[in-house]
Amino acid sequence: MAxxxxxxxxxxxxxxxxxxxxxxxxxxxxxxxxxxxTGLSFATVSNIVNELIGVGMLVEASRENSNGxxxxxxxxxxxxxxxxxxxDVAETYIHVDVFDAALTRQSRFxxxxxxxxxxxxxxxxxxxxxxxxxxDGDLTTVLGVGISLPGQVxxxxxxxxxxxxxxxxxxxxxxxxxxxxxxxxxxxxxxxANTVAELWFGHGREVDDLVTINLGTGxxxxxxxxxxxLRGVSNNAxxxxxxxxxxxxxxxxxxxxxxxxxxxxxxxxxxxFEDAHPGHRYLRGGQTTFVRAVRAGLEAGEPEAQWMIxxxxxxxxxxxxxxxNMINPRRIVLCGWxxxxxxxxLLEPTRTRMIAESISGSVAVTDLVLTAIPDRPxxxxxxxxxxxxxxxxxxxxxxxxRPLGAVPGR
Amino acid sequence: MAxxxxxxxxxxxxxxxxxxxxxxxxxxxxxxxxxxxTGLSFATVSNIVNELIGVGMLVEASRENSNGxxxxxxxxxxxxxxxxxxxDVAETYIHVDVFDAALTRQSRFxxxxxxxxxxxxxxxxxxxxxxxxxxDGDLTTVLGVGISLPGQVxxxxxxxxxxxxxxxxxxxxxxxxxxxxxxxxxxxxxxxANTVAELWFGHGREVDDLVTINLGTGxxxxxxxxxxxLRGVSNNAxxxxxxxxxxxxxxxxxxxxxxxxxxxxxxxxxxxFEDAHPGHRYLRGGQTTFVRAVRAGLEAGEPEAQWMIxxxxxxxxxxxxxxxNMINPRRIVLCGWxxxxxxxxLLEPTRTRMIAESISGSVAVTDLVLTAIPDRPxxxxxxxxxxxxxxxxxxxxxxxxRPLGAVPGR
Numbered sequence: 001m002a003x004x005x006x007x008x009x010x011x012x013x014x015x016x017x018x019x020x021x022x023x024x025x026x027x028x029x030x031x032x033x034x035x036x037x038t039g040l041s042f043a044t045v046s047n048i049v050n051e052l053i054g055v056g057m058l059v060e061a062s063r064e065n066s067n068g069x070x071x072x073x074x075x076x077x078x079x080x081x082x083x084x085x086x087x088d089v090a091e092t093y094i095h096v097d098v099f100d101a102a103l104t105r106q107s108r109f110x111x112x113x114x115x116x117x118x119x120x121x122x123x124x125x126x127x128x129x130x131x132x133x134x135x136d137g138d139l140t141t142v143l144g145v146g147i148s149l150p151g152q153v154x155x156x157x158x159x160x161x162x163x164x165x166x167x168x169x170x171x172x173x174x175x176x177x178x179x180x181x182x183x184x185x186x187x188x189x190x191x192x193a194n195t196v197a198e199l200w201f202g203h204g205r206e207v208d209d210l211v212t213i214n215l216g217t218g219x220x221x222x223x224x225x226x227x228x229x230l231r232g233v234s235n236n237a238x239x240x241x242x243x244x245x246x247x248x249x250x251x252x253x254x255x256x257x258x259x260x261x262x263x264x265x266x267x268x269x270x271x272x273f274e275d276a277h278p279g280h281r282y283l284r285g286g287q288t289t290f291v292r293a294v295r296a297g298l299e300a301g302e303p304e305a306q307w308m309i310x311x312x313x314x315x316x317x318x319x320x321x322x323x324x325n326m327i328n329p330r331r332i333v334l335c336g337w338x339x340x341x342x343x344x345x346l347l348e349p350t351r352t353r354m355i356a357e358s359i360s361g362s363v364a365v366t367d368l369v370l371t372a373i374p375d376r377p378x379x380x381x382x383x384x385x386x387x388x389x390x391x392x393x394x395x396x397x398x399x400x401x402r403p404l405g406a407v408p409g410r
Numbered sequence: 411m412a413x414x415x416x417x418x419x420x421x422x423x424x425x426x427x428x429x430x431x432x433x434x435x436x437x438x439x440x441x442x443x444x445x446x447x448t449g450l451s452f453a454t455v456s457n458i459v460n461e462l463i464g465v466g467m468l469v470e471a472s473r474e475n476s477n478g479x480x481x482x483x484x485x486x487x488x489x490x491x492x493x494x495x496x497x498d499v500a501e502t503y504i505h506v507d508v509f510d511a512a513l514t515r516q517s518r519f520x521x522x523x524x525x526x527x528x529x530x531x532x533x534x535x536x537x538x539x540x541x542x543x544x545x546d547g548d549l550t551t552v553l554g555v556g557i558s559l560p561g562q563v564x565x566x567x568x569x570x571x572x573x574x575x576x577x578x579x580x581x582x583x584x585x586x587x588x589x590x591x592x593x594x595x596x597x598x599x600x601x602x603a604n605t606v607a608e609l610w611f612g613h614g615r616e617v618d619d620l621v622t623i624n625l626g627t628g629x630x631x632x633x634x635x636x637x638x639x640l641r642g643v644s645n646n647a648x649x650x651x652x653x654x655x656x657x658x659x660x661x662x663x664x665x666x667x668x669x670x671x672x673x674x675x676x677x678x679x680x681x682x683f684e685d686a687h688p689g690h691r692y693l694r695g696g697q698t699t700f701v702r703a704v705r706a707g708l709e710a711g712e713p714e715a716q717w718m719i720x721x722x723x724x725x726x727x728x729x730x731x732x733x734x735n736m737i738n739p740r741r742i743v744l745c746g747w748x749x750x751x752x753x754x755x756l757l758e759p760t761r762t763r764m765i766a767e768s769i770s771g772s773v774a775v776t777d778l779v780l781t782a783i784p785d786r787p788x789x790x791x792x793x794x795x796x797x798x799x800x801x802x803x804x805x806x807x808x809x810x811x812r813p814l815g816a817v818p819g820r
Contacts, residue, residue: 011421152771161771209643221736230635232738233619236772243732244767247656247725256767315657322653326631326736328642357654357666361562361571362646 015040017398019048020391021227024103025205028061028074049075055394056081057101077102082143084390085130085183086383088190088376089149091117091165094126096133097379101143103201103387108376109133117166123173127180142183144390146193146382149173150218152236153189155385160187161234164254186382186389190214191238193381195222195229198333200384202372207331211323212371213240215316215336217287219261223327228400241265245319263315266291266338272311277304288337295341309345316346317353324358324366335371343370425450427808429458430801431637434513435615438471438484459485465804466491467511487512492553494800495540495593496793498600498786499559501527501575504536506543507789511553513611513797518786519543527576533583537590552593554800556603556792559583560628562646563599565795570597571644574664596792596799600624601648603791605632605639608743610794612782617741621733622781623650625726625746627697628663629671633737638810651675655729673725676701676748682721687714698747705751719755726756727763734768734776745781753780 015038022037023029029037034045052058061076079100088095096109109132113125130145131137151163158174174185195212198204208227214220221240223230230237241261242254249258250271262268266287273290274283282293282304297305320332334343334350351368358366373380391398425448432447433439439447444455462468471486489510498505506519519542523535540555541547561573568584584595605622608614618637624630631650633640640647651671652664659668660681672678676697683700684693692703692714707715730742744753744760761778768776783790801808 008418008421011418152769225635225640230640230737232772233740234738234771234775236769237736237738239735239738239769239772242769243735244655244728245657246659247728249656254769318654318657322732323736325649325653326647326733327640328644328647328649330643359562359646359649359652359664361644362642362649365644 013397013399015044016048016051016391016396017388017400018227019045020052020387020398021200023052023058023075023077024200028076030072030074032072034075051396055391055396057391057396079104082141083134084143084383084386085133085145086193086376086379086381086386087126087130087145087147088193088378088382089122089126089147090190091150094129095376095379096129097376097383098133099380099383103380103383107133107135117168119160119168119171119173119176122166123176124180127177130181139181139183144184144186144383144386144393145181146186146188146384146386146389147173147177148190148193148378148382149187151189152234153187154235155186155188155192158185158187184386184389184393186386188382188385189235190378191220191222192229192231192235193378193385194335195224195238195381196384197373197377197381198222198335198371199224199227199229201380202377203331203333203369207367209329210331210333211238211327211329212333212335213320213323215264215334215338217266219265219336221323223329226400240319240323243319243322245315245322260315260319264312264319268315269308269312269338272315273304273308276307276311280304282308291338291341295345298342298345309342310349312342313346313349313353317350318357320350320354320368321357321363324354324362328362329366331367331369333369333371335373335377339370340374423807423809425454426458426461426801426806427798427810428637429455430462430797430808431610433462433468433485433487434610438486440482440484442482444485461806465801465806467801467806489514492551493544494553494793494796495543495555496603496786496789496791496796497536497540497555497557498603498788498792499532499536499557500600501560504539505786505789506539507786507793508543509790509793513790513793517543517545527578529570529578529581529583529586532576533586534590537587540591549591549593554594554596554793554796554803555591556596556598556794556796556799557583557587558600558603558788558792559597561599562644563597564645565596565598565602568595568597594796594799594803596796598792598795599645600788601630601632602639602641602645603788603795604745605634605648605791606794607783607787607791608632608745608781609634609637609639611790612787613741613743613779617777619739620741620743621648621737621739622743622745623730623733625674625744625748627676629675629746631733633739636810650729650733653729653732655725655732670725670729674722674729678725679718679722679748682725683714683718686717686721690714692718701748701751705755708752708755719752720759722752723756723759723763727760728767730760730764730778731767731773734764734772738772739776741777741779743779743781745783745787749780750784 018038022034035042058075059078061074063071079102081101084099086097098107099105149160152161160168160171160173173187198212210224212222219241221238242259244258245260246258250262252259252262294305294308355363428448432444445452468485469488471484473481489512491511494509496507508517509515559570562571570578570581570583583597608622620634622632629651631648652669654668655670656668660672662669662672704715704718765773
């Protein structure tokens with residue numbers, strides 16, 4: 001029989017997660033403010049704060065007198081405690097953001113990788129990028145490195161299970177990088193990283209039941225339920241981009257037909273536009289050029305650009321209604337580079353279409369919003385996951401819900 | 411900031427849930443067996459067992475000598491403790507199953523309701539059916555009544571929010587019935603009830619991350635994650651029947667177009683069949699007649715019946731792939747009256763289509779199976795929810811995960 005077998009240790013990890021998330025969201029909270037933010041008892045908060053002070057992840061920042069009562073002690077994460085590195089690896093680039101322990105960004109590095117896609121090449125480029133992003137390539141003060149990889153990833157094993165655009169299968173990324181990068185490593189995929197960033201530093205500060213929708217060349221979702229990432233049994237939940245929108249419809253780059261991505265991924269947008277406006281000047285370039293041309297067209301009031309937004313919203317709103325009807329979340333957060341360029345114009349018509357296509361009692365409780373973290377949420381999310389991994393290393397696991405446990409056999 | 415604010419009380423409720431579920435699944439377990447089934451400590455199990463003995467929900471059934479050691483005490487739920495009633499209300503019938511406290515069925519009652527659909531009439535019929543199902547209409551020994559209603563239901567408020575086929579909006583079912591049925595009442599919808607039945611008494615005994623798919627006139631899903639029902643923010647998660655399979659496709663009875671239900675609900679099956687085989691003898695009757703005729707045709711090896719199964723699997727498999735890709739569950743359980751009649755023939759071709767349409771790394775960990783509870787799972791699930799509600803009434807809440815809390819404003 002499958003039982004959840006929750007223990008008081010799980011509860012402690014879960015409470016610690018709440019406190020750590022509140023510390024990072026509130027910047028310099030008092031213990032009493034942490035009690036209010038988390039709903040935990042003062043004793044629990046105090047114990048967890050003392051644990052974090054013990055490993056140097058919290059210090060007393062200042063004492064304020066409160067009209068003759070006990071002075072209020074403000075807490076903060078000491079930036080000098082070490083560095084957290086977030087790495088966003090896509091098919092065409094490696095982006096590295098280096099943060100201090102308080103998750104304030106210190107430096108940024110990016111390089112293109114377009115020549116080869118074999119693991120040896122890509123992993124060597126990742127290692128070099130991490131060294132280039134950190135001061136003098138010194139990794140001794142790095143508390144953790146989180147690396148987001150495209151495709152299917154098993155975080156516990158540190159393995160890239162399948163990256164279709166690179167033809168990777170079961171590449172042991174973590175162990176292959178361990179020699180080059182002597183710091184705690186953690187791998188995951190961008191949908192999970194996006195959602196973690198939003199949970200800690202974006203809309204998750206207000207709402208615990210949300211779905212992030214990432215729109216770019218590829219598209220996908222991340223589901224957070226009660227503040228916990230719903231990862232799925234093999235870490236693949238949220239592959240919304242490859243759910244069917246029009247059965248047996250347009251071919252998708254995944255090889256199937258009619259996927260959401262085939263209509264709302266940028267190549268899908270271009271295909272729709274080309275059908276209706278063959279030879280149009282928006283089409284004279286690659287994906288980025290097209291989306292930028294549409295944006296410029298919207299700013300100039302061009303009807304073809306407006307047409308593109310309406311068609312985008314028509315498909316996207318129907319795809320989001322599927323999320324509303326299936327998950328019934330409190331908030332849906334749009335993010336990704338298409339959203340950064342077109343979000344302002346896209347939001348209203350998409351919401352209208354989503355409402356029309358959704359169960360009324362579900363959509364009545366759902367907001368549709370733009371991301372609160374337009375600037376590199378994947379790198380921030382991966383640095384945050386690296387922080388969680390570091391706290392585990394020092395004996396202070398900070399996890400919501402049930403521990404991940406081993407991934408069942410494939 | 412939204413924080414989960416889990417407390418040790420939540421943990422206790424969650425552990426109690428595990429113990430209660432194990433007691434009902436194992437029939438006459440020893441304390442040691444409950445420890446093994448739940449993964450909880452002996453002390454925790456013992457405390458919870460003592461609480462349950464205290465309210466008369468557990469007794470010591472027998473003592474076995476174990477080779478000179480301490481005698482092993484077997485525990486059981488005393489059937490005579492009281493009755494639990496599960497009521498399955500659909501647009502055309504009211505079905506009542508009466509169980510003893512150990513959830514063994516004692517009696518069954520069903521009546522048709524086809525004349526009217528106004529709340530006064532339907533609720534009077536429900537009350538009469540409950541009285542007709544219990545011995546001499548005596549409700550003094552009833553511990554709880556769980557009533558499943560079609561459409562959108564708010565269990566905490568006891569309200570039918572929206573039942574489209576009856577044109578009900580915000581009917582306060584629980585308070586309207588309270589006078590006629592002086593027992594603790596609980597309302598929910600059939601998708602949730604199905605899933606609870608499967609979690610306690612079916613596939614949930616092996617698997618904690620599952621999705622039930624109910625196929626009949628209407629269709630829908632119930633999602634269980636880590637043993638906990640994923641209800642959604644307004645209890646509407648799992649409206650898979652009204653996710654889009656073919657955007658702008660066939661009209662659905664919900665008023666939208668291209669919903670999964672428009673293709674795999676029985677009226678959708680009939681529409682597909684009629685297109686391809688106009689005037690065919692399978693069509694000479696209502697929905698049940700049609701499905702029975704297809705089954706007889708399959709038994710006789712008729713090609714039209716085989717055609718229907720292939721078309722059914724073509725749509726259903728694609729719809730299930732959306733569940734696989736979005737949720738990444740361990741198991742998908744098919745149930746409902748169409749499945750009871752056609753499941754044997756439907757399973758293999760549906761699985762083949764589902765695998766072809768799913769992300770490989772997700773579907774590799776997903777089983778597709780037929781329900782373990784073909785006989786009235788909705789009534790059993792509602793009686794189980796009534797049991798949980800009763801335990802709350804006597805001060806022993808037994809809930810997985812975070813408490814439900816208030817439903818956010820609509």
